[in-house]
Amino acid sequence: MTTLSVRLPDxxxxxxxxxxxxxxxxxxxxxxxxxxxxxxALLTEEYLQERARRGAAVATRPPWPRRRTWP
Known part of the structure; x- marks a missing residue:
């Protein structure tokens, strides 16, 4: 383990x-x-940005079934 000295405002x-x-x-x-x-937090944001950069837009459907409309 490393020792680190940090100066903080009072x-x-x-x-x-x-x-x-x-x-x-x-x-x-x-x-x-x-x-x-x-x-x-920073590494997660960086990871998500990288994934978004490499990703492709894909058409998605909602997870619920479509309602049928009857005439």
Whole structure:
């Protein structure tokens, strides 16, 4: 595991400390989860954009059956 020193504004540090305390976790755990969530969101967006770029438009039908209209 790598050690990382981060400088935070006092106001941000207080918020992180308070939220970590409310969750019953350490500041280290809180920051680790926050970084993991952000990475997950960014990588998911990147993956979806790549899939959309490679994809082709396909005509789709709704998942429900069409209603017949009787004269």
């Amino acid at each position: 106001s941000l540090h207080r918020k992180v400390k308070d939220l970590a305390q409310q969750d019953g976790i350490s500041i280290n755990q809180f920051v680790t989860v926050a970084v993991a969530e952000k990475l997950s």
